[in-house]
Amino acid sequence: MQLSLLLLSSVAAATPLTAVDKRQTATLCEQYGYWSGNGYEVNNNNWGKDAGSGQQCTYVDNASSSGVTWHTTWNWSGGENNVKSYANCGLQVPAGRLVSSINSMKTSVSWTLTNSNVRADVAYDIFTAADPNHDHSSGDYELMIWLARLGDVYPIGTSQGNVNVAGQNWDLWVGNNGAMKVFSFIAGSPVNSFNADVKEFYTYLESSQGFPSSSQYLLTFQMGTEPFTGEQTTLTVNNYSVNLA
Numbered sequence: 001m002q003l004s005l006l007l008l009s010s011v012a013a014a015t016p017l018t019a020v021d022k023r024q025t026a027t028l029c030e031q032y033g034y035w036s037g038n039g040y041e042v043n044n045n046n047w048g049k050d051a052g053s054g055q056q057c058t059y060v061d062n063a064s065s066s067g068v069t070w071h072t073t074w075n076w077s078g079g080e081n082n083v084k085s086y087a088n089c090g091l092q093v094p095a096g097r098l099v100s101s102i103n104s105m106k107t108s109v110s111w112t113l114t115n116s117n118v119r120a121d122v123a124y125d126i127f128t129a130a131d132p133n134h135d136h137s138s139g140d141y142e143l144m145i146w147l148a149r150l151g152d153v154y155p156i157g158t159s160q161g162n163v164n165v166a167g168q169n170w171d172l173w174v175g176n177n178g179a180m181k182v183f184s185f186i187a188g189s190p191v192n193s194f195n196a197d198v199k200e201f202y203t204y205l206e207s208s209q210g211f212p213s214s215s216q217y218l219l220t221f222q223m224g225t226e227p228f229t230g231e232q233t234t235l236t237v238n239n240y241s242v243n244l245a
């Protein structure tokens, strides 16, 4: 006991105070473990965990107002067709912004997975609603951009075929989740580095799917992963950023 106390104090003494790590970091292992800072938020969001068994923790590695680097580690089995979680990082969207009043929604991110032999998506998830005070766990409309579809997992609804938006081809799926209409743009192969103006997706949806941009308020702007099943894997997300202008 004496010895270990001595060791601890000598380690502490060896660390100069000026070297204090100014990175913003967090470890989130609770079902809804949550962190916020610099205009962003990160949620472990294991909302569907009871459909199977497994565990997931999410870690904030570095955050500044120009972007957030984070990772999430999970393993899930059982409940084959149930999403277990949506660990994500989101912009804290300023209230009262109609989609039509936002000229651009520039975002960039890059990501890696240590084990891609899983059934999961890596996706943006963006809710909008006519009520600016709608709760942030759903909306009237949901826009998903699947940067990766791994394994035999499917978005809600039915495929409308191939569309080209923001310089890239996507398989567009449209369906309903209860009262919420869901648009999912699915990349044909994983897009590990994404740099786009998401307003182009809304412009497309307004002209081809009747999306009412001038009466929908932006509620959330998140990027993360929805695992169904798979053995231990880590998704690392580098410098996720969103700029609304």
Ligand SMILES: *[C@@H]1O[C@H](CO)[C@@H](O)[C@H](O)[C@H]1NC(C)=O
Pocket: 053, 054, 055, 075, 076, 077, 231
């Ligand atoms: C997940 O990993 C943990 C730690 O390695 C292990 O104890 C647990 O049994 C695993 N669960 C599943 C469902 O694979």
Ligand SMILES: *[C@@H]1O[C@H](CO)[C@@H](O)[C@H](O)[C@H]1NC(C)=O
Pocket: 023, 062, 063, 064, 066, 067
């Ligand atoms: C953390 O982010 C800031 C701002 O982007 C950057 O200057 C810094 O190098 C990053 N630090 C690490 C350890 O990644």
Ligand SMILES: *[C@@H]1O[C@H](CO)[C@@H](O)[C@H](O)[C@H]1NC(C)=O
Pocket: 066, 067, 108, 239, 241
């Ligand atoms: C993160 O991305 C933003 C937006 O593209 C950029 O301004 C910033 O320099 C990037 N930061 C790092 C550490 O790469």
